[in-house]
Amino acid sequence: MPGHPAGDYRRLRRSLVLRMALVSVIPLLVVSAANSWLFFRLNRAIVVDQHALSLRHQREALEQFLAAREAELRAITERYTVAELRGGELDRVFRVIRQQPEVLSDIGVIDSRGDHVQYVGPFDLAGRNYRDAPWFAEVVERGVYVSDVFLGYRGVPHFVIAVLRREAGDFWILRATVSADYFERLVNVSRSGRTGETFIVNEAGLYQTKGAHGRLLEPAGLGKPAWHEGTRVGEEEIGGTRYLVTTTWLGHPRWLLVYRQELGDVFAPLFDASLLGIGIWLLGAVGAVVLALAVARRQVRRIRQADQEKDAMAQRLVATGRVAAVGEMSAGLAHEINNPLATIDTLRTWIQDLGGARSIPEEDRQEILESAGKIGEQVARCKVITQGLLKFSRRVDAQPERIDVEAFLGELCAVARARARVDGVALDTEFDKLPPFECTPAHLQQIVMNVVNNALDATAGRPGARVVVSSRLEGGRVVLRVRDNGPGIPRENLTRIFQPFFTTKPVGRGTGLGLAICYGLVQELGGTIAVDSAAGGGTTFTIALPQRAPDAGRSTP
Amino acid sequence: MTGLCVLLVDDEREFTTALTKVLRRRGFEVTVAEGGEAALERIAERSFDAVVLDVKMPGRDGLDVLSEIKQRSPATEVILLTGHRSVVDERDGLRTGAAAYLLKPHPIPDLVARIEAAAVRSRAARGGGGA
Ligand SMILES: Nc1ncnc2c1ncn2[C@@H]1O[C@H](COP(=O)(O)OP(=O)(O)OP(=O)(O)O)[C@@H](O)[C@H]1O
Numbered sequence A: 001m002p003g004h005p006a007g008d009y010r011r012l013r014r015s016l017v018l019r020m021a022l023v024s025v026i027p028l029l030v031v032s033a034a035n036s037w038l039f040f041r042l043n044r045a046i047v048v049d050q051h052a053l054s055l056r057h058q059r060e061a062l063e064q065f066l067a068a069r070e071a072e073l074r075a076i077t078e079r080y081t082v083a084e085l086r087g088g089e090l091d092r093v094f095r096v097i098r099q100q101p102e103v104l105s106d107i108g109v110i111d112s113r114g115d116h117v118q119y120v121g122p123f124d125l126a127g128r129n130y131r132d133a134p135w136f137a138e139v140v141e142r143g144v145y146v147s148d149v150f151l152g153y154r155g156v157p158h159f160v161i162a163v164l165r166r167e168a169g170d171f172w173i174l175r176a177t178v179s180a181d182y183f184e185r186l187v188n189v190s191r192s193g194r195t196g197e198t199f200i201v202n203e204a205g206l207y208q209t210k211g212a213h214g215r216l217l218e219p220a221g222l223g224k225p226a227w228h229e230g231t232r233v234g235e236e237e238i239g240g241t242r243y244l245v246t247t248t249w250l251g252h253p254r255w256l257l258v259y260r261q262e263l264g265d266v267f268a269p270l271f272d273a274s275l276l277g278i279g280i281w282l283l284g285a286v287g288a289v290v291l292a293l294a295v296a297r298r299q300v301r302r303i304r305q306a307d308q309e310k311d312a313m314a315q316r317l318v319a320t321g322r323v324a325a326v327g328e329m330s331a332g333l334a335h336e337i338n339n340p341l342a343t344i345d346t347l348r349t350w351i352q353d354l355g356g357a358r359s360i361p362e363e364d365r366q367e368i369l370e371s372a373g374k375i376g377e378q379v380a381r382c383k384v385i386t387q388g389l390l391k392f393s394r395r396v397d398a399q400p401e402r403i404d405v406e407a408f409l410g411e412l413c414a415v416a417r418a419r420a421r422v423d424g425v426a427l428d429t430e431f432d433k434l435p436p437f438e439c440t441p442a443h444l445q446q447i448v449m450n451v452v453n454n455a456l457d458a459t460a461g462r463p464g465a466r467v468v469v470s471s472r473l474e475g476g477r478v479v480l481r482v483r484d485n486g487p488g489i490p491r492e493n494l495t496r497i498f499q500p501f502f503t504t505k506p507v508g509r510g511t512g513l514g515l516a517i518c519y520g521l522v523q524e525l526g527g528t529i530a531v532d533s534a535a536g537g538g539t540t541f542t543i544a545l546p547q548r549a550p551d552a553g554r555s556t557p
Numbered sequence B: 001m002t003g004l005c006v007l008l009v010d011d012e013r014e015f016t017t018a019l020t021k022v023l024r025r026r027g028f029e030v031t032v033a034e035g036g037e038a039a040l041e042r043i044a045e046r047s048f049d050a051v052v053l054d055v056k057m058p059g060r061d062g063l064d065v066l067s068e069i070k071q072r073s074p075a076t077e078v079i080l081l082t083g084h085r086s087v088v089d090e091r092d093g094l095r096t097g098a099a100a101y102l103l104k105p106h107p108i109p110d111l112v113a114r115i116e117a118a119a120v121r122s123r124a125a126r127g128g129g130g131a
């Protein structure tokens, strides 16, 4: 007996799901977003630091390498005189210091006039004059010189380290060539990811080592790099691709050590992690929604069940306790009222008798007779009530009989149809063929007529008014249904309609005993009566009776 | 034919008083008893054409008195008049020989008509003679 329309519950469930999903998904979203953002920033900071640190280490390594080469050359100049070197010592010395053949490719001695006076190496460079080469001036001025990478006479990329030695008022220069190949390998050791590369550019921005993709002595896409202290990290766009560029200047020579990696590559692991994060988040969100759905469904089912139980309980309480009590009481009440009513009615007759006397003036006689008539009407009205009360009382004693439900209901409906026609209500029947069942005809008639009359009252005069009386066998019980398309019963009245004297009909039209009587009688017959109605949605009364009447033992007083 | 003799048995004195007036005006000869015992005493004293008997009374109740009357003088017609309808009472009353089982307040014209019919029948059964 759902007192609430199903739509109420659907709406309740929808709003519950929505709320619970929002409540769980929104914090999840906020936390995840905050997490990702923090994670991203932290990660970027770590990556940047890492790049800076490793580049600084590399710079130190390179500086040490260059310093070591310079120190070697200087040591030689201090150990040997120019005469000794020219006398054949250079050969021996070179064999010692070149160590691995790749590091130094040649060595030579240049005198103060710029003549290459002694040379050990694969090329034929002896006798060349460097007096006008810019490096010659610089080494004379500063005592030491490291060149940029250049092709020189030999057409092979290399750079030179030269140190000046003053000896007996003159000077000479020891100059060694560092193989570009070896230096290249030394520089481009730390590669990471797909696109990471380390290389060196000179002050003009030209590749000194070619890294992974560059070409020696060509512009590296960094313009003319400006001097800066320490290590600098920044993003740069080169040819439509964004790079993370880490740079640090070597002290001497003025070379810029560059570590360059595509941004996408740098943060690829981060993006992978984010993807995983989003996946997990989505999973969480879906989980939250599914959970919300499940919980909401259960909650609504519980609420619905509680509502139903409450309704049912209310009805049972009303029905069992109060109806029975009121039943007993009303029987006594009816008796107490019927006696005075009988006296009143008899006295009314007496007044009428006397009122006709000639001795009374004509007008008064009319008045008296009229008043006596009115008293009679009021007595009749009271009598309707008291007789209703008596019917309602449980002291009913008729004997059960075997009843052909179809025929029985058919007759009742034929009677009711006469009234229905006047009210403009279509009264239809849907009777299943049922085996005869045992019941007290008087009771059954009273029950059916009360319910049918209510349905007719509810639908009378409404457009399309229709009442359907049906009977069928359900689970071994005879189930009678009276369905109407009237205005329905408001929820707050549902528990009260079975109470005696509850009526919404105007005074004189309804006593409010109809359903109370039905309830009592249905109980008497061992059955149940239930109502299914929503305001505006029509009403169905369902009466279920056992096929065999219960023992009629209590009917004897 | 002399006036029909009616015995009214009811503990509701106002009711019997009123009904007595109404019946007397219509030519009945009316005697009143206020309970079962009194009723049986009156019946022992003389015979009545009809008895109007309340079912629920203190002391001997209506059905009890009914069977007593029917034993002593089966021809006397009895109308049961009660404020408390009971199907069992109705069945038992009619079986014991009551002419009618009526529920208060019963319309007076009909009541009078039934009393008269019963009294006439009773007198006819006893051979048209009064007491
Ligand atoms: N089919 C129905 N549709 C709408 N309301 C109904 C229907 N049946 C009963 N009711 C409501 O229940 C109330 C109680 O019904 P019940 O039969 O007990 O008394 P009543 O019809 O008002 O008076 P009575 O039957 O004694 O003449 C009615 O007044 C009405 O408000």
Ligand SMILES: [Mg+2]
Pocket (backbone or CB within 6 Å): A450, A453, A454, A510, A513, A514, A515
């Ligand atoms: Mg009704």
